[in-house]
Every structure is written in structure tokens, then in C-alpha cells.
Amino acid sequence: MSSRPTVLLIGxxxxxxxxxxxxxxxxxxxxxxxxxxxxxxxxxxxxxxPNGLKVLSLVNGIPSLEHPITTFWHGTPSGTTLVTSDLPRSYPTRYGHSARGVKRTALNLHLKQLLLDAGIELREGWQLNSITENTDSVTAGFTNDQTATGTFLIGSDGIKAASRRLILQKENPATGEGEGPPTFTGLIQVAGISRTTRESPRGRMGNYYGEGVHVIVYPVSASEVSWAVTMSQDKEMAESWQSEGAEGLQARKKMLEEKLAGFEDTVLELVRDADRIISFGLFDRQELEAEQWFSKRCVLVGDAAHPTSPHLGQGANQALEDCYHLSRLLPNVDGDSADYSLAETGLKAVFSEFARLRQPRTSALVKEARRLGHEQRVVFGAERCRERDARLVAAWSDPEKVFEGMDRLLKEPF
Ligand SMILES: Cc1cc2nc3c(=O)[nH]c(=O)nc-3n(C[C@H](O)[C@H](O)[C@H](O)COP(=O)(O)OP(=O)(O)OC[C@H]3O[C@@H](n4cnc5c(N)ncnc54)[C@H](O)[C@@H]3O)c2cc1C
Structure with missing residues (x-):
């Protein structure tokens, strides 16, 4: 083992x-x-x-992206504009970065490559299933019967985090109870990536608000557009990213063409054009108190601490804010200085400060994302839809107020 403090990162x-x-x-x-x-x-x-990209820039983590978002467009299924705003054009001067769509796979593989380039060990195929905290160390157990020991452990294993379950179980050792599965929000998404169509201007993030259905469209490369249809579903659906075979693809296209009847051709063309369509349930969880985010030698970050439904587009960005703050609060152990303590009390002070700083902000955003899902994105009844559209127009009518809201989100974490 290296003489430097070993940190076990799960996920x-x-x-x-x-x-x-x-x-x-x-x-x-x-x-x-x-x-x-x-x-x-x-x-x-x-x-x-920009809040997430600022953190990624600290580790050279921004994949090459040449398609910043320059315009927000909100409109009706047939393409009538409710709101259009070029506010994102000012992001670079106001917040230091543009907003950018990225393929999840491209981001994950880019980050993996950065780990390898930095000589950081990545053990794939290791699934956490136990945590034992000792006086000076923590030992993680994995389903492949291997163990690993470090000074502390960071649970970054997402919405179904085993780390979270294990930490919560420690709080209830008598009953061994942790927490149930994530909460199904009653909404699902069907999504794909398609070639850019002529009518889908580059740099535009479009939101189409229908009755009981919402479509978001934004570029993820110079020639590709990501789209996602949000709708309600009574039956819980797993948050699976798996696509189905050719038959499944045709069935999903047919279902979407029916669901999106009356939507402008741009949207329907994207659906027809997709080589692959995935479908998944949307989940979040009840918030944890700040004190539940950590134990003696373990702390949760990202979705493991505050899983969210995606309607605000902030889950990954908040995970990145977590990274910045936790790393900032942990002592620098480079060099000869021994002016730090990774004993239980020292770690607890750091974890506690981190969780108390991050819990209120992330908790508010998780609630806001859930509210948006049901009050703005998937709304039923003609009258309620009209009210929703009017609220949207009103909300965007005062640019100063819009900026105030954006500042609260995007001026962080530094
Ligand atoms: C449909 C959808 C759209 C979204 N869109 C946006 C968006 O536009 N913007 C945004 O900011 N956020 C978005 N999010 C949220 C975002 O994806 C998450 O908030 C973000 O990925 C959280 O990062 P994380 O590192 O905490 O967890 P994850 O990215 O989920 O990573 C967790 C990792 O842990 C691994 N893992 C799980 N269990 C174990 C275990 N027991 N042992 C070892 N490894 C394990 C997983 O395989 C995974 O690789 C969206 C989410 C969804 C569902």
C-alpha cells in the first residue's frame, strides 16, 4: 500500500x-x-x-465539445413559440462556461481515460457489498469476495448506492434496517439520439409542452441531437438503459408516433431517425439529514447522497459541486507537512462541514425537480395546460429575475 492515505471511491x-x-x-x-x-x-x-463544467475544468475533464447551447426555446407541440431566450449566450462571460449537452457514454469514457492517464487505479467488476470501519481504517468488501482497505471511503455509487444502504444500516444496527429502493416518481422517459435535422437549429435547447407529454431536444455533437419524451405511467418501470432489438425499436417508434400525434415534424423526424431508443423510469429519494450523509470513515456524494429526477438538469452538476467542496475541505496531504488529521475526529469534522454545506442546496433542488416534473412537464387537462403555458411566459418575461435564479444555480461552486 502507498504511504499516502488511500481513499476508496465506490463507483x-x-x-x-x-x-x-x-x-x-x-x-x-x-x-x-x-x-x-x-x-x-x-x-x-x-x-x-457552467457550475459542473467549472469543476470538470479543474481536472481537464471537459470532453471536446463544440456545440454550446446558445438559445432556450419553449413552445407548443405544433412549434408555436411561447418563450425564446438567448440568455445562454451570456453564460461564458457571466459564469465562465457555456451549457453543453454530452453523450453520457462519451463523458464516462473520457473520465475513465483521465484516471488511467493520471495513473489512478480503476478496478472494474468490483461491486461493493460490505463496509467495516476500524479505528484507523475502513475495509470495503466486494461481491467478487475481494476486500480493500483505505483511510476513508467515498460512496459515489449513484441512485441505488450500496454505500448509502450500508451507512444507513449502521445507524440501525439492532434491526439492520437501511432504506428501501428509490421512489418511482410516476414519470418515465423514452429517449434517443438522432442526426440533426434541418429544422433543429444548432445550439438550441427546445422544450415542447403537450398535454400529458413533454419533449426536450438539444445537440450533443455537431451532427447529433439528443431527445427525451417524458410521460406518466402508473406501473413502475426500472431505471434501465437497455435498448431492445429491432422489433422493440419499431414498437417504441410506433408508440411514440401515436403519443406525439400533432407534434411538429422536427420532433417526429427525430423519433423516426433514431437507431436506438431507450426507456426508463424516473426516480428520486426522500432527503437524508446532513448527519446521515456520513459515518466514521465514509461519506456519500452525488446521487448516493441526493438522487434526483432529471427535470432541472442538475444531478450531475450537483455531483460535481460535491466533488469540489469535499476535495476543498479535505486536508492537503502532499509534502512533508503533518498539519492535518485523518483520525476519526478530523474526518468527522470535514464530513460534517461538507454535508451541512451541501444538504440544504441539493435537497431544495431535488424537490424543485420533482415539482417541475408534475407541474410543468407532464400536465393533464386543457385548462391546466393553458395555465402552465401562461406561467412559463410570465416566468420568462422579466430577464433580471431569470438571471437572479440562474445566478443562484450557476455561479456556484466558485
Ligand atoms: C434520464 C436522466 C437524465 C438526466 N439528465 C441530466 C442532465 O441533463 N444534467 C445533469 O446534471 N444530470 C442529469 N441526470 C442526473 C445524473 O445522471 C446523475 O445525477 C449523475 O450521473 C450522478 O452522478 P454520480 O457519480 O453520483 O452517479 P452515477 O453517474 O450514477 O455513477 C454511479 C456509478 O456507480 C456504479 N455503482 C453502482 N453501484 C455500485 C456498487 N455497489 N459498487 C461499485 N460501483 C457501483 C455505477 O455502475 C455507476 O458507474 C439525469 C438522470 C437521468 C436518469
Whole structure:
């Protein structure tokens, strides 16, 4: 084992690799454990906003992206504009970065490559299933019967985090109870990536608001557009990224063409054009108190701490804010200075400050995302839809107010 403090990072999604890179810069010896045997296909896409991109830039983590979002467009299914705004054009001067869509797989593989380039060990096919905290160390157990020991452990294993379950179980040792599965929000998404159509201007993030259905469209490369249809569904659907075979693809296209009857051709063409369509349930969880985010030698970040439904486009960006703050608060262990303590009390002080700083902000955003899902994106009844559209127009009518809201989100974390 290296003489530098070893940090066990569980999960190589967004937060795990970024935190590993930041902690390596501070002198730690991070090891990343990922349950998937070989990282690769990881769902459709996500929006990186300036708050997340600032953190990615600290580790050279911004994949080459040449398609910033320059315009927000909100409109009706037939293409009538409710709101159009070129506010994102000012993001670089106001917040230091543009907003950008990225294919999830491209981001994950880029982060994996950065780990390898930095000489950080990544163990794929290692699925966490136990945690034992000792006086000076923590030992993680994996389903492949292997163990690993470090000074502390960071749970960055996403919405179904084993780390979270194990930490919560420690709170209830008598009953061994942790927490149930994530909460199905009653909404699902059907999504794909298609070639850019003539009518879909570059740099535009479009939101189409129908009755009981919402479509979001944004570019993820110079020639590709990511789209996602949100709708309600009574029956819970797993949050699976798997696509189906050719028959399944045709069935999904047919279902969407029926669901999107009356939508402008641009949207229907995207659906027809997709080589692959995925469908998944949308989940979040009840918030944890800040004190539940950590134990003696373990702390949760990202979706493991505050899983969210995607309607605000902030889950990954908040995971990245977590990385910045946790790494900032942990002592620098590079060099000869022994002016730090990774004893239980020292770690607890850091974890506690981190969780107390991050819990209120992330908790509010998770609630806001859930509210948006049901009050703005998937709304039923002609009258309620008219009210929703009017609220949208009103909300965007005062640019100063819009900027105030954006500032609260995007001026962070530094
Ligand atoms: C449909 C959808 C759209 C979204 N769009 C956006 C968006 O536009 N913008 C945005 O900011 N966010 C978006 N999000 C949210 C975003 O994807 C998450 O918030 C983000 O990925 C969280 O990062 P993370 O590192 O915490 O977890 P993840 O990225 O989920 O990574 C967790 C990793 O841990 C691994 N793992 C799980 N269990 C174990 C285990 N037991 N042992 C070892 N490894 C394990 C997983 O395989 C995975 O690689 C969206 C989410 C969804 C569902």
C-alpha cells in the first residue's frame, strides 16, 4: 500500500472519477471501484451546466465539445413559440462556461481515460457489498469476495448506492434496517439520439409542452441531437438503459408516433431517425439529514447522497459541486507537512462541514425537480395546460429575475 492515505471511491460514474482526480492532486492515493465489468454504454445524454463544467475544468475533464447551447426555446407541440431566450449566450462571460449537452457514454469514457492517464487505479467488476470501519481504517468488501482497505471511503455509487444502504444500516444496527429502493416518481422517459435535422437549429435547447407529454431536444455533437419524451405511467418501470432489438425499436417508434400525434415534424423526424431508443423510469429519494450523509470513515456524494429526477438538469452538476467542496475541505496531504488529521475526529469534522454545506442546496433542488416534473412537464387537462403555458411566459418575461435564479444555480461552486 502507498504511504499516502488511500481513499476508496465506490463507483466510476461522474463524481467518482472526478473526486479521485482532485484528491490525487492533493496528495492522496485514490482507488476507484466500479461494479460494471467494462465501462461503456451508459444511457443517452445529459446537460452540463457552467457550475459542473467549472469543476470538470479543474481536472481537464471537459470532453471536446463544440456545440454550446446558445438559445432556450419553449413552445407548443405544433412549434408555436411561447418563450425564446438567448440568455445562454451570456453564460461564458457571466459564469465562465457555456451549457453543453454530452453523450453520457462519451463523458464516462473520457473520465475513465483521465484516471488511467493520471495513473489512478480503476478496478472494474468490483461491486461493493460490505463496509467495516476500524479505528484507523475502513475495509470495503466486494461481491467478487475481494476486500480493500483505505483511510476513508467515498460512496459515489449513484441512485441505488450500496454505500448509502450500508451507512444507513449502521445507524440501525439492532434491526439492520437501511432504506428501501428509490421512489418511482410516476414519470418515465423514452429517449434517443438522432442526426440533426434541418429544422433543429444548432445550439438550441427546445422544450415542447403537450398535454400529458413533454419533449426536450438539444445537440450533443455537431451532427447529433439528443431527445427525451417524458410521460406518466402508473406501473413502475426500472431505471434501465437497455435498448431492445429491432422489433422493440419499431414498437417504441410506433408508440411514440401515436403519443406525439400533432407534434411538429422536427420532433417526429427525430423519433423516426433514431437507431436506438431507450426507456426508463424516473426516480428520486426522500432527503437524508446532513448527519446521515456520513459515518466514521465514509461519506456519500452525488446521487448516493441526493438522487434526483432529471427535470432541472442538475444531478450531475450537483455531483460535481460535491466533488469540489469535499476535495476543498479535505486536508492537503502532499509534502512533508503533518498539519492535518485523518483520525476519526478530523474526518468527522470535514464530513460534517461538507454535508451541512451541501444538504440544504441539493435537497431544495431535488424537490424543485420533482415539482417541475408534475407541474410543468407532464400536465393533464386543457385548462391546466393553458395555465402552465401562461406561467412559463410570465416566468420568462422579466430577464433580471431569470438571471437572479440562474445566478443562484450557476455561479456556484466558485
Ligand atoms: C434520464 C436522466 C437524465 C438526466 N439528465 C441530466 C442532465 O441533463 N444534467 C445533469 O446534471 N444530470 C442529469 N441526470 C442526473 C445524473 O445522471 C446523475 O445525477 C449523475 O450521473 C450522478 O452522478 P454520480 O457519480 O453520483 O452517479 P452515477 O453517474 O450514477 O455513477 C454511479 C456509478 O456507480 C456504479 N455503482 C453502482 N453501484 C455500485 C456498487 N455497489 N459498487 C461499485 N460501483 C457501483 C455505477 O455502475 C455507476 O458507474 C439525469 C438522470 C437521468 C436518469
Amino acid at each position: 466510476c460514474g461522474v463524481a467518482g472519477p472526478v473526486l479521485a482526480l482532485l484528491l490525487k492532486q492533493k496528495g492522496y492515493h485514490p482507488i476507484v471501484f466500479e461494479k460494471v465489468a467494462a465501462l461503456g454504454d451508459a444511457g443517452a445524454s445529459l446537460m452540463l451546466n
